[in-house]
Amino acid sequence: QIQRALRSLSIPLERLHIMKGHMMQDMCKGLSRQTHAQAKVRMLPTYICSTPNGTENGNFLVVELCQSQVRTVLVTLYGDGNMSPQMVYKIFDLPEGIMQGEGEALFDFIALCLSQFLAETFSSDSSKSEERLPLGFVFPFTCRQTQLDKAELLSWSKGFSCSGVVGKDVVQLLQSAINKQELCHVDVVAVMNDTVGTMMTCSMEGRPCEVAMVADKGSNCCFMAEAYLVETTDETSGRMCVNTEWGCFGDDGALNDVLTPYDECVDVESSNPGEKRFEKMVGTLYLGEIVRHALIALTAEKAIFTETNVAVLREKGVFTIQHILEIVKNEDGTTDVRRILEVLGLEPSERDCGRVQQICRAVVGRAATLHATGLAAILSYMCQTRDMETLMVNVGMEGELYKGYTSRFEEILMSVSRLLSPECMATLLPSRDGSGRGAAMVTAVALRLAAQRREVNEVLAPLRLSRADLEKVQALMREEMERGLGKETNATASVRMLPTYVTHTPDGTEQGDFLALDLGGTNFRVLVVHVTEDGINMASEIYVIPVSIMQGTGEALFDHIIDCIIDFQMKQNLVTDRLPLGFTFSFPCQQIGLDKALLLTWTKGFSASGCVGQDVVQLLREAAQRKQHSGMQVVALVNDTVGTMMACGYDDPNCEIGLIVGTGTNACYMEEMRNVGTVEGDQGRMCINMEWGAFGDNGCLDHLFTHFDKVVDETTINPGKQRFEKLISGMYLGEIVRQILMVMTEKQLLFQGKLSPKLQTRNIFQTKFLSTIELSNGLALRQIQAILNELEIDASFEDSVLLREVCQTVSLRAAQLCAAGLAAVVEKMRENRGVDQLSVTVGVDGTLYKLHPCFSDNLQKTLKDLAPNCNVSFLPSEDGSGKGAALVAAVASRAANAME
Ligand code: ADP
Ligand code: MG
Numbered sequence: 001q002i003q004r005a006l007r008s009l010s011i012p013l014e015r016l017h018i019m020k021g022h023m024m025q026d027m028c029k030g031l032s033r034q035t036h037a038q039a040k041v042r043m044l045p046t047y048i049c050s051t052p053n054g055t056e057n058g059n060f061l062v063v064e065l066c067q068s069q070v071r072t073v074l075v076t077l078y079g080d081g082n083m084s085p086q087m088v089y090k091i092f093d094l095p096e097g098i099m100q101g102e103g104e105a106l107f108d109f110i111a112l113c114l115s116q117f118l119a120e121t122f123s124s125d126s127s128k129s130e131e132r133l134p135l136g137f138v139f140p141f142t143c144r145q146t147q148l149d150k151a152e153l154l155s156w157s158k159g160f161s162c163s164g165v166v167g168k169d170v171v172q173l174l175q176s177a178i179n180k181q182e183l184c185h186v187d188v189v190a191v192m193n194d195t196v197g198t199m200m201t202c203s204m205e206g207r208p209c210e211v212a213m214v215a216d217k218g219s220n221c222c223f224m225a226e227a228y229l230v231e232t233t234d235e236t237s238g239r240m241c242v243n244t245e246w247g248c249f250g251d252d253g254a255l256n257d258v259l260t261p262y263d264e265c266v267d268v269e270s271s272n273p274g275e276k277r278f279e280k281m282v283g284t285l286y287l288g289e290i291v292r293h294a295l296i297a298l299t300a301e302k303a304i305f306t307e308t309n310v311a312v313l314r315e316k317g318v319f320t321i322q323h324i325l326e327i328v329k330n331e332d333g334t335t336d337v338r339r340i341l342e343v344l345g346l347e348p349s350e351r352d353c354g355r356v357q358q359i360c361r362a363v364v365g366r367a368a369t370l371h372a373t374g375l376a377a378i379l380s381y382m383c384q385t386r387d388m389e390t391l392m393v394n395v396g397m398e399g400e401l402y403k404g405y406t407s408r409f410e411e412i413l414m415s416v417s418r419l420l421s422p423e424c425m426a427t428l429l430p431s432r433d434g435s436g437r438g439a440a441m442v443t444a445v446a447l448r449l450a451a452q453r454r455e456v457n458e459v460l461a462p463l464r465l466s467r468a469d470l471e472k473v474q475a476l477m478r479e480e481m482e483r484g485l486g487k488e489t490n491a492t493a494s495v496r497m498l499p500t501y502v503t504h505t506p507d508g509t510e511q512g513d514f515l516a517l518d519l520g521g522t523n524f525r526v527l528v529v530h531v532t533e534d535g536i537n538m539a540s541e542i543y544v545i546p547v548s549i550m551q552g553t554g555e556a557l558f559d560h561i562i563d564c565i566i567d568f569q570m571k572q573n574l575v576t577d578r579l580p581l582g583f584t585f586s587f588p589c590q591q592i593g594l595d596k597a598l599l600l601t602w603t604k605g606f607s608a609s610g611c612v613g614q615d616v617v618q619l620l621r622e623a624a625q626r627k628q629h630s631g632m633q634v635v636a637l638v639n640d641t642v643g644t645m646m647a648c649g650y651d652d653p654n655c656e657i658g659l660i661v662g663t664g665t666n667a668c669y670m671e672e673m674r675n676v677g678t679v680e681g682d683q684g685r686m687c688i689n690m691e692w693g694a695f696g697d698n699g700c701l702d703h704l705f706t707h708f709d710k711v712v713d714e715t716t717i718n719p720g721k722q723r724f725e726k727l728i729s730g731m732y733l734g735e736i737v738r739q740i741l742m743v744m745t746e747k748q749l750l751f752q753g754k755l756s757p758k759l760q761t762r763n764i765f766q767t768k769f770l771s772t773i774e775l776s777n778g779l780a781l782r783q784i785q786a787i788l789n790e791l792e793i794d795a796s797f798e799d800s801v802l803l804r805e806v807c808q809t810v811s812l813r814a815a816q817l818c819a820a821g822l823a824a825v826v827e828k829m830r831e832n833r834g835v836d837q838l839s840v841t842v843g844v845d846g847t848l849y850k851l852h853p854c855f856s857d858n859l860q861k862t863l864k865d866l867a868p869n870c871n872v873s874f875l876p877s878e879d880g881s882g883k884g885a886a887l888v889a890a891v892a893s894r895a896a897n898a899m900e
Pocket of ligand 1: 520522662663664730731769845846847848852
């Protein structure tokens with residue numbers, strides 16, 4: 001019988017595995033918005049989003065409501081890694097009856113304790129008493145917290161039942177009681193439960209503690225969860241400490257198959273049958289009762305106490321946790337066991353003593369095993385949700401079961417949790433000064449974070465644009481567009497509004513074979529494009545332009561280009577044809593005709609002599625003549641924005657805007673000829689290459705430029721030029737972020753104030769990093785770490801979160817400004833056409849637009865907001881500069897044929 005009893009108290013490993021799985025499921029239920037209300041494991045948010053980093057300093061007051069005491073503590077932190085906080089304590093006993101009395105009396109008493117404590121502590125130092133004192137309140141009952149300093153009591157426990165408190169905010173109750181004591185300089189900044197206090201107490205010496213377990217009268221655990229998973233709060237970035245309230249685990253039956261008859265008896269006799277089933281197996285309030293019922297059952301079966309009167313066993317609570325701990329600690333022999341049993345009025349035999357000891361060990365061992373199972377569930381959950389292969393974590397430990405049984409408890413905790421979650425490695429940290437010091441830490445961290453938040457906001461404020469700011473940008477863009485289009489004003493406009501001589505978008509009837517050249521993008525390419533009834537297919541080849549040719553003579557450059565074309569036509573078996581050629585030439589040109597364009601200036605590393613001011617098409621034709629190549633006929637020179645619009649226009653006839661957001665940014669759109677003052681004629685439309693990257697070069701955007709933008713501009717090869725582009729495009733966003741990071745580090749807001757030499761290198765922070773960083777939710781913060789490691793930066797979790805905020809701010813501004821520019825364009829088109837509602841498609845190209853995770857969404861959302869009467873679709877282009885150039889050639893031939 002005794003063996004059977006012992007077996008029923010030991011839970012097999014596979015059963016523990018299943019239990020761990022249930023616990024993890026219940027944790028998810030508790031966190032999810034839909035299921036949280038019914039969840040047994042409540043997973044209450046604590047609004048504690050950071051562990052101490054050691055820089056906290058100042059005086060912090062703590063008041064802790066305990067089982068039968070009020071503890072007051074004054075903690076002085078020195079910003080020295082919290083190595084040696086100074087602590088002054090005073091403990092007050094709760095008066096008789098107050099635990100069941102009126103709520104107001106309880107809080108008045110707490111405030112009175114504080115008042116006395118402060119009077120004694122500060123009597124000799126009157127200067128200190130004027131200083132504001134932040135207070136942390138440790139309130140170890142189940143609360144629904146909605147802010148760090150707002151917690152509604154859900155239910156009393158542990159013998160408390162004061163009236164008029166359930167459903168009220170206990171912070172407010174405490175603060176009003178404090179104010180009544182005329183302690184107006186004391187501010188209640190944070191409220192927390194004891195588990196959280198323990199976690200924060202154990203976080204010190206730069207070693208964050210992210211889990212805490214309290215194995216006491218009740219049992220509970222808290223840990224730092226990814227904030228976005230805590231769906232019951234609005235926090236989405238970073239982490240938040242979650243109070244699991246795991247005592248209620250099993251209230252839905254999940255523990256039924258491991259419950260023993262003794263557990264059932266304990267539950268039936270408790271004040272809350274059916275509730276807190278897990279706690280009733282592991283809490284020290286119940287372990288004695290479990291032992292008592294086991295002994296009663298064994299006595300009935302005549303397996304124990306056959307020669308003694310056992311009436312005493314019928315007395316509820318006769319076995320205390322102290323008895324049990326002493327019995328199990330008695331390693332060799334049973335003298336203590338006998339003594340304890342005799343004190344209780346039993347006359348045990350030697351065998352009885354041994355058996356009682358076995359039962360006690362089994363009950364306490366099971367409690368430790370169950371704690372380990374719960375811990376394993378939390379560790380595995382953390383490991384999974386942080387997307388890590390292995391997790392190393394510190395676990396703060398507190399409570400009388402842990403303290404009374406430390407070495408064996410730790411042994412079981414470690415070995416069982418290792419078996420259940422082998423991917424996780426926990427280090428147990430015993431809490432030394434109770435939760436009081438932790439509460440001071442919470443308060444200190446809260447104040448540090450609030451101060452830091454203010455400073456971060458100050459740095460980022462100039463980059464955050466209001467709706468009014470964006471409307472102004474839109475209006476200014478509109479003004480510059482008009483100036484660029486006007487015959488007289490064109491010369492002084494920052495937006496050049498260059499005519500392209502492209503007058504039609506594709507209508508889908510285009511056909512034929514075309515050549516295309518793409519010069520000025522990331523690669524130089526030659527393409528052949530077959531436009532058929534069934535669609536477009538193409539072949540292309542990338543050719544290298546050696547630097548010696550880029551920077552040699554114009555003749556050599558264009559000869560080289562012709563050589564590449566000849567090579568390409570040979571490879572493609574196109575030597576005998578004379579194919580129309582469209583030339584995508586992504587440098588600023590003054591276009592005079594579709595096939596006539598004067599180069600205004602070289603950019604992007606090109607400086608071939610004798611080209612600026614010349615007609616680029618003519619230069620290409622001359623080179624063909626020199627090479628006696630007649631397999632091609634240059635019919636059009638195309639800007640890449642135009643190519644993009646045309647390429648998308650082939651699939652969507654509504655596409656009358658082209659947009660590029662890549663290395664640079666630019667846009668084109670179909671304008672009414674009557675509005676184009678720089679070209680003769682009033683009929684029909686013409687595509688205008690806006691060259692909007694230069695918007696603001698005349699100073700009209702100066703009010704928007706931040707310190708960071710100015711520094712970035714000054715270090716480019718073209719200071720003062722392309723000012724709009726420098727706020728938006730891929731070439732600059734990374735560098736803007738880097739400038740912000742440097743300032744934030746200087747202000748000690750990031751990286752503990754330490755700048756790596758690498759981060760001080762210009763352009764080291766690539767724009768593609770923004771994409772990676774912004775894409776990572778809690779799951780992929782690892783990738784942020786990888787980027788930072790590459791930059792030789794040692795970053796904390798909070799650094800990563802702040803870095804992401806910086807990136808988001810910069811990319812959001814870029815998308816919004818781009819939207820403001822587009823809003824001006826679509827609104828002008830709508831007015832041009834005299835319609836209330838315009839439907840138009842934008843063909844888009846550029847790696848930033850295509851690969852950044854939020855840019856396109858932000859762009860579209862802002863545009864919808866700024867131009868509500870325009871219904872704008874976005875169509876990413878596929879190879880606009882190849883396909884588009886061919887289509888310009890095709891459309892040109894179609895138009896020419898129509899004329900004939
Ligand atoms: P181009 O504009 O020269 O034709 P792209 O459209 O490919 O070339 O744009 C290149 C730019 O895109 C680079 O300046 C780079 O900063 C940016 N970029 C590259 N990869 C990414 C990415 N993953 N996310 C955002 N931007 C990127
Ligand atoms: Mg491009």
